[in-house]
Amino acid sequence: MPADTNTTRSTGLHVGEIRPGVPKVDPIIVADNITRSFGGLKAVDVEHLEIPRNAITALIGPNGAGKTTLFNLLTGFDKPDTGSWSFDGKALAGVPAFKTSRMGQVRTFQLTKALAMLTVLENMKLGAKGQAGENFWVSLLPWLWRKQDDEIEQKALKLLERFKLDAKQDDFAAELSGGQRKLLEMARALMSDPTLVMLDEPMAGVNPALTQSLLDHILGLKAEGMTVLFVEHDMHMVRHISDWVIVMAEGRVVAEGPPDVVMKNPAVIDAYLGSHLDSDIGVVTGRVGVVKEKKK
């Protein structure tokens, strides 16, 4: 992958004045009037939102802002009360999760108990799409599914090598460290050759020793032409890795823009980001265009 592409922040992603809901030059997701309530609580109330293609977008906001609920809606794991949205120009409302993933939109999952009881390689194989076993007629022809199984295994092993988990292929996923689990979640997502990868708190529980590796892998996805959308509380990561930041609060998009612009917005800093903006992990990622300003 070209080194400069890997570290260059994408700019010029939006059209016109920066504001919540601003149109993007080349959006991969376009969402309109998405609402989802739980009882009397409107967890998500998004009027218009566009996610830029082949860029890294962070979705941030305080606890309970609606980030996970929006993620669930966009990926078909939950149904909105109202709204429509498209992925790559195709309408997605009402499309279930397994179909959105076949269409190229995949999300990572925290390792559940059941998945933790499987080996690393078995977890990877579960991430493959269009497996022969899903097709009744093909499943009756053992030579067809055995060949496919071999191909899936080869692909899984290649990815495990890339994520430096090949030595762990026969270990139970439960035995992995927090950071290795995150790498496995990402590697498993790549089994379906996605165009959009949605990461759920990729840095949560990651030991600093693996931070750089994780960041490099995420930058690598973009360098390969994928789009990344992630929910994250780690503001250092958000500042340094994202090309675009979307801020949610109380279900709504309250701000969005390039990280340096959003994070200089006093309302965003005071209300949502707290005061830990004074240190910098630019040295870790080596990204160009790193935000230098420190909060006074």
Ligand SMILES: Nc1ncnc2c1ncn2[C@@H]1O[C@H](COP(=O)(O)OP(=O)(O)OP(=O)(O)O)[C@@H](O)[C@H]1O
């Ligand atoms: N299944 C549910 N049933 C009832 N209320 C829910 C459900 N899921 C989410 N909520 C509520 O919706 C609101 C938004 O929650 P959500 O998990 O989307 O926020 P979040 O921004 O992802 O928060 P966090 O950063 O803490 O993960 C919260 O008030 C939450 O309690």
